[in-house]
Each structure stands twice: as structure tokens, then as C-alpha cells.
Amino acid sequence: MNFLSEQDNKKMIKKAGEFLEGDFHVIINYSGMPLVNLSSPLLDPTGVSGSANVNRAEKTFAxxxxxxxxxxxxxxxxxxxxxxxxxxTDTEHKPLRTILFRRYIKGDFDLWIYQDLNMSRSKYTRLRKQALLEFAQRSESYSQKYDVKGMMPSFS
Known part of the structure; x- marks a missing residue:
């Protein structure tokens, strides 16, 4: 069953790649979360760093x-x-999660990834596009779960 046309899929892949390479890293910076914490599926950062000075003006406090x-x-x-x-998906033949994590979270070079995965560049490129498409398709439910629709773009 194919819900979207090939043209729609290409647009989703492009938008997902642009988000993960651009806006997402800005969001990470604003979050204050160290990249090393992003490898865990159970992210639970606590607190916000900063001063606890109670003598600030009301405007500054707001x-x-x-x-x-x-x-x-x-x-x-x-x-x-x-x-x-x-x-x-993250199987031996479809290491999509591994590709997404290494490319877009860790920032590894494509060459390193496909060599470590023991695959050709063309197979890696095809799987990276497939990974971006799967990310885009799955993102809507997690965007709703975390109530971040305004921050995560709709890829469809």
C-alpha cells in the first residue's frame, strides 16, 4: 500500500534532511542538552542551569x-x-536508525558510516533516503506525543 506518490516521498525526504541538518541543531543548542545524552532513548534531563537570584526585577523574572x-x-x-x-528500523539489512543517529546526531561523515556498515556508497545513499522517509513518516505521532507540532515541521 503506497499512501504517497514518489514526488511526495522525495519532498518528505528533503524536508526531513533539512530539518535534521539545520533547525534541529539549533533546537539542541537552545535545549542545553549535551549531545552525549541524545544516544539514550530514555532522555530525562533535570533542571535548568542558571542563577537562582530572587532579587531580580519583575520584568527580568517574566x-x-x-x-x-x-x-x-x-x-x-x-x-x-x-x-x-x-x-x-534497525536490522542488519536496514540499519536506518544507525544511519540517522550517526549522520544527524553524532555528525559522522557519510564515508565513515558506510565503511563501518560495510556497504557501498550507493547502497548507503539509498538507505539514508529510506531512513529519512521513515523518520518523516513516524515523526507525526511523536510530535503529537510531546506536543511540539510548532517546532517539528510536518513532513507530508
Whole structure:
């Protein structure tokens, strides 16, 4: 059963790649979450670093609350993306999760990945596109779960 046309799939692949290479890294930076924590499917960061100075002006305090809301939203978005990646297929013949994690979270070079996976460049390129498509297809449910629809784009 094919829900979308080949053209739609290509658009989804492109949008997912652009998100993971661009906006997602900005969101990670705002979340304050170290990249080493992103390998775990059970992300549970605690607290927000910063000063606990209670003598701030009311305006500054309101700004800090807004910023904390931004940080929390970014953390939720990071969790949604990581959980989406962790839900992707990862078998010997379809290491989609491994490809997504190494390419878009760890930032490994494509050459390193396909050599470590003992596959040709063309097979890797095909599987990377397949991984991005699966990520895009699965992302909607995790976007809803973490209530980050405004931060994670709709890939369809």
C-alpha cells in the first residue's frame, strides 16, 4: 500500500534532511542538552542551569520564565526527535536508525558510516533516503506525543 506518490516521498525526504541538518541543531543548542545524552532513548534531563537570584526585577523574572518555557519546549522537541529516530528500523539489512543517529546526531561523515556498515556508497545513499522517509513518516505521532507540532515541521 503506497499512501504517497514518489514526488511526495522525495519532498518528505528533503524536508526531513533539512530539518535534521539545520533547525534541529539549533533546537539542541537552545535545549542545553549535551549531545552525549541524545544516544539514550530514555532522555530525562533535570533542571535548568542558571542563577537562582530572587532579587531580580519583575520584568527580568517574566523574561526568565519565558526563556525557561523555550528551553522546555526545545527539550521536548529533542526528545520527540530522538524517540522518532529510536523507533526506526534497525536490522542488519536496514540499519536506518544507525544511519540517522550517526549522520544527524553524532555528525559522522557519510564515508565513515558506510565503511563501518560495510556497504557501498550507493547502497548507503539509498538507505539514508529510506531512513529519512521513515523518520518523516513516524515523526507525526511523536510530535503529537510531546506536543511540539510548532517546532517539528510536518513532513507530508
Amino acid at each position: 523574561h526568565d520564565i519565558d526563556q525557561m518555557g523555550t528551553v522546555q519546549a526545545c527539550r521536548s522537541c529533542v526528545k520527540a526527535v530522538v524517540e522518532t529516530i529510536n523507533s526506526c
